[in-house]
Amino acid sequence: MPFTDRITLYTAHFSPYAQRVRIALEEVHADYVIHEIDPHHQPDWYRGVSPLGKVPAITFGGPDVPPDEPSPESVKLFESLPLLEFFVDVFPEANLLPTDPILRAKARAFIAIYESYVNAHYKDVLLFHKPVDGLLQGLEKLQAALPPTGFAIEQWSTADIAVIPFLSRMLLYLDTGIGNYDEEGEKKLKDAFAGERFARLKQYVQEARERPSFKVSFVSDEYQVAIGRKVPALQRRPA
Ligand SMILES: N[C@@H](CCC(=O)N[C@@H](CS)C(=O)NCC(=O)O)C(=O)O
Structure with missing residues (x-):
């Protein structure tokens, strides 16, 4: 069954860590929204998305809210390599990692x-x-x-x-x-x-x-x- 929970990616276009996650989202054909963060001048609310205060991070699931008003009901995930593993798990049909x-x-x-x-x-x-x-x-x-x-x-x-x-x-x-x-x-x-x-x-x-x-x-x-x-x-x- 396709995975349909809403995903917001918090990113900075210069960041290679953030690009990892964006590439994966493209490869799995996820429906996602991008919100650009300046990681060096980040808004206070962003700590509620990434306690590390770094990009990338994602929210997934929860109600439809503006990206700069993240819902307490969405799941917050961060760290680029675990995020890649997450997409491997939730989009197995995209074959980001073979089963062998x-x-x-x-x-x-x-x-x-x-x-x-x-x-x-x-x-x-x-x-x-x-x-x-x-x-x-x-x-x-x-x-x-x-x-x-x-x-x-x-x-x-x-x-x-x-x-x-x-x-x-x-x-x-x-x-x-x-x-x-x-x-x-x-x-x-x-x-x-x-x-x-x-x-x-x-x-x-x-x-x-x-x-x-x-x-x-x-x-x-x-x-x-x-x-x-x-x-x-x-x-x-x-x-
Ligand atoms: N280990 C993290 C590294 C992420 C990272 O260092 N991102 C940088 C941008 S390239 C950042 O947000 N820096 C802001 C800061 O360290 O305050 C990951 O893999 O996601």
Whole structure:
């Protein structure tokens, strides 16, 4: 039976975490409403949706209310990876994660590699001027986990939804000078991506960017650059 409870997604279009959830909602063809939040100047009522005060979060179920007046009767869910699992559970027919336990484990391992070896390094490099070596090593681990062609477990899955919002921004931001990089590190990263070292990873990102769910949630490179240039944490600052 199709899942029909109302869903409101609280999001910020620059946020790769929030894009994970938007992609999943598109992939499962959910009927949902979007409400944009500035996570750095959030309204007081938003704490009632996300006690962490972060995007993404969703409300689901409950009466039909405006997004900025969330009902106490709706369920509030947050944290992007558990939200992906939630959509796997409530929209099984969308096949965001195959039923085969081996493929499920492989998809989760791919996400775990990203979370354990890439994400924190990426944040440090992008926002805090830190050296890039750890990030490059993490990206090599991620690339090594990819099959020769196709997506992380060959078919499209939550594994790809979890990492593509970050990898696509990584490449775009580097090309357009967005990020508070250490200068030497920025050059190292650019050189690494310009050559063959990450050829498979770049091909993977390119293919994922063709998904309609990616396109509608990313909007366009120009749009992401324009909003990225307005996020204070992403601007270059003196070391
Ligand atoms: N672990 C969270 C991270 C979400 C997150 O850090 N979101 C950022 C935007 S990219 C945010 O809302 N930051 C506001 C803050 O930390 O106050 C998830 O996976 O959903």
